[in-house]
Amino acid sequence: xxxxxxxxxxxxxxxxxxxxxxxxxxxxxxxxxxxxxxxxxxxxxxxxxxxxxxxxxxxxxxxxxxxxxxxxxxxxxxxxxxxxxxxxxxxxxxxxxxxxxxxxxxxxxxxxxxxxxxxxxxxxxxxxxxxxxxxxxxxxxxxxxxxxxxxxxxxxxxxxxxxxxxxxxxxxxxxxxxxxxxxxxxxxxxxxxxxxxxxxxxxxxxxxxxxxxxxxxxxxxxxxxxxxxxxxxxxxxxxxxxxxxxxxxxxx
Amino acid sequence: xxxxxxxxxxxxxxxxxxxxxxxxxxxxxxxxxxxxxxxxxxxxxxxxxxxxxxxxxxxxxxxxxxxxxxxxxxxxxxxxxxxxxxxxxxxxxxxxxxxxxxxxxxxxxxxxxxxxxxxxxxxxxxxxxxxxxxxxxxxxxxxxxxxxxxxxxxxxxxxxxxxxxxxxxxxxxxxxxxxxxxxxxxxxxxxxxxxxxxxxxxxxxxxxxxxxxxxxxxxxxxxxxxxxxxxxxxxxxxxxxxxxxxxxxxxxxxxxxxxxxxxxxxxxxxxxxxxxxxxxxxxxxxxxxxxxxxxxxxxxxxx
Ligand SMILES: Nc1ncnc2c1ncn2[C@@H]1O[C@H](COP(=O)(O)OP(=O)(O)O)[C@@H](O)[C@H]1O
Ligand SMILES: [Mg+2]
Numbered sequence: 001x002x003x004x005x006x007x008x009x010x011x012x013x014x015x016x017x018x019x020x021x022x023x024x025x026x027x028x029x030x031x032x033x034x035x036x037x038x039x040x041x042x043x044x045x046x047x048x049x050x051x052x053x054x055x056x057x058x059x060x061x062x063x064x065x066x067x068x069x070x071x072x073x074x075x076x077x078x079x080x081x082x083x084x085x086x087x088x089x090x091x092x093x094x095x096x097x098x099x100x101x102x103x104x105x106x107x108x109x110x111x112x113x114x115x116x117x118x119x120x121x122x123x124x125x126x127x128x129x130x131x132x133x134x135x136x137x138x139x140x141x142x143x144x145x146x147x148x149x150x151x152x153x154x155x156x157x158x159x160x161x162x163x164x165x166x167x168x169x170x171x172x173x174x175x176x177x178x179x180x181x182x183x184x185x186x187x188x189x190x191x192x193x194x195x196x197x198x199x200x201x202x203x204x205x206x207x208x209x210x211x212x213x214x215x216x217x218x219x220x221x222x223x224x225x226x227x228x229x230x231x232x233x234x235x236x237x238x239x240x241x242x243x244x245x246x247x248x249x250x251x252x
Numbered sequence: 253x254x255x256x257x258x259x260x261x262x263x264x265x266x267x268x269x270x271x272x273x274x275x276x277x278x279x280x281x282x283x284x285x286x287x288x289x290x291x292x293x294x295x296x297x298x299x300x301x302x303x304x305x306x307x308x309x310x311x312x313x314x315x316x317x318x319x320x321x322x323x324x325x326x327x328x329x330x331x332x333x334x335x336x337x338x339x340x341x342x343x344x345x346x347x348x349x350x351x352x353x354x355x356x357x358x359x360x361x362x363x364x365x366x367x368x369x370x371x372x373x374x375x376x377x378x379x380x381x382x383x384x385x386x387x388x389x390x391x392x393x394x395x396x397x398x399x400x401x402x403x404x405x406x407x408x409x410x411x412x413x414x415x416x417x418x419x420x421x422x423x424x425x426x427x428x429x430x431x432x433x434x435x436x437x438x439x440x441x442x443x444x445x446x447x448x449x450x451x452x453x454x455x456x457x458x459x460x461x462x463x464x465x466x467x468x469x470x471x472x473x474x475x476x477x478x479x480x481x482x483x484x485x486x487x488x489x490x491x492x493x494x495x496x497x498x499x500x501x502x503x504x505x506x507x508x509x510x511x512x513x514x515x516x517x518x519x520x521x522x523x524x525x526x527x528x529x530x531x532x533x534x535x536x537x538x539x540x541x542x543x544x545x546x547x548x549x550x551x552x553x554x555x
Binding site: 052054057059082083085086089090092094096097098099108109112113158161162165 | 349432434435437438439440441442443444445448452453456457
């Protein structure tokens with residue numbers, strides 16, 4: 001049986017008075033890639049950022065309903081947000097390495113967890129960079145600034161940095177939207193490998209990309225989850241007309 | 253029609269000319285000042301002058317104790333003002349909600365502090381640090397014997413720290429704001445706490461801003477006289493200050509003394525020019541460093 005890693009029940013999210021998510025209920029299975037698609041402004045990023053409580057940073061946000069990760073309600077009073085974010089990592093649309101060396105970027109997460117053991121850090125950094133498929137490109141300049149890397153390399157470095165924390169879930173918000181086609185296909189390949197060990201939720205407004213890399217696809221429109229199913233089913237025979245219109249490029 | 257247009261053009265021409273003339277006047281004043289001071293002071297500007305004590309009832313010799321006193325005072329001042337200013341700036345940018353009552357009150361207080369005449373700081377230092385804190389310390393720890401309840405370098409430096417605090421706070425705030433939200437989010441998303449994020453991402457990216465604030469504060473503090481007038485500056489001392497409870501000589505006060513209180517004002521004219529030149533060079537070079545640092549921060553924000 002496939003485990004459901006993330007589950008939301010009748011979730012509503014408001015920015016002040018403005019509703020951004022309208023009654024979203026979804027179950028996201030473990031160790032698969034689930035893509036969130038939909039036109040710009042339909043709430044994909046908002047939904048994604050609720051899963052690691054990044055929306056806590058925005059004062060006006062109010063959330064109703066329940067969100068479970070491993071059957072634990074992550075908005076419960078007793079939840080430690082810091083621990084949640086270690087378990088639910090995030091890769092952003094714009095690559096955002098720190099103005100530190102490549103090594104220090106990847107070692108950042110372990111270090112804030114109190115790991116200062118040099119050889120252990122070295123091991124974690126190498127493994128994370130390998131898993132993010134960037135080791136060969138940077139192994140000779142680990143102590144150079146990360147700012148000197150190309151955009152695509154920076155984004156894979158950010159993925160490595162997330163992996164170093166040893167999360168179970170990785171949220172990705174249009175991780176390849178700012179990249180050239182070659183870097184994009186590298187990231188896609190990487191996602192394909194990562195799903196062996198991680199549950200991946202990825203926002204993309206590139207429908208071909210969603211079709212290529214995902215197992216499940218959720219179509220959002222105006223804050224509502226319109227349709228959610230196996231990617232193959234969504235792309236070949238969607239139940240809803242809105243989904244079909246969007247996929248065939250009739251709007252958005 | 254044509255007349256109207258002529259009138260409008262004439263008006264524009266007049267105002268453009270006016271702004272140009274004002275600018276020229278300012279530049280001319282600056283240049284005249286510099287030239288006068290440099291010509292008057294350059295023959296005094298020697299290693300000897302910088303490193304020797306005044307002699308012959310302060311009509312001969314150098315300015316070493318004043319230079320040393322000013323340096324020591326700005327160091328103590330920075331030790332007090334910089335951490336306090338940085339912490340305040342961190343609170344304002346990282347913790348306080350933008351429009352909360354507390355944040356607004358602090359900002360109001362900082363702005364007000366920045367426009368209070370410096371002599372008021374001097375009076376405040378006298379009343380608060382010396383009469384209240386100092387005398388209180390004497391009766392509590394010294395058995396009423398006079399030690400802290402009189403002017404000294406500590407009270408002068410703390411008074412000066414109050415004066416320069418707004419400069420530090422504003423510079424550091426400006427620097428903290430240049431750290432992009434994306435970097436803070438990256439850190440938090442990796443499971444860092446807010447404090448870890450500030451400590452490891454925000455502050456390291458703000459060092460040049462903290463430096464700018466410190467340097468501007470130092471250059472301001474080095475030149476001010478009024479705040480230290482009643483709180484610690486001395487007319488003449490045969491020895492350098494050896495503890496926080498000693499008085500000190502300072503460059504600005506030395507100029508004041510030389511021009512108004514000296515036994516022979518005309519004879520000390522070269523010393524006055526020399527001291528002025530030293531003080532000017534000091535604050536000028538500090539300001540230039542600050543401008544360069546600030547320019548680099550601004551460029552980063554645009555990038
Ligand atoms: N910080 C915010 N404050 C107010 N409204 C926001 C904020 N972020 C997003 N929104 C609004 O919420 C809606 C969903 O945005 P978002 O989740 O970014 O959409 P998507 O990622 O699908 O493009 C949009 O209407 C957007 O304007
Ligand atoms: Mg988005």
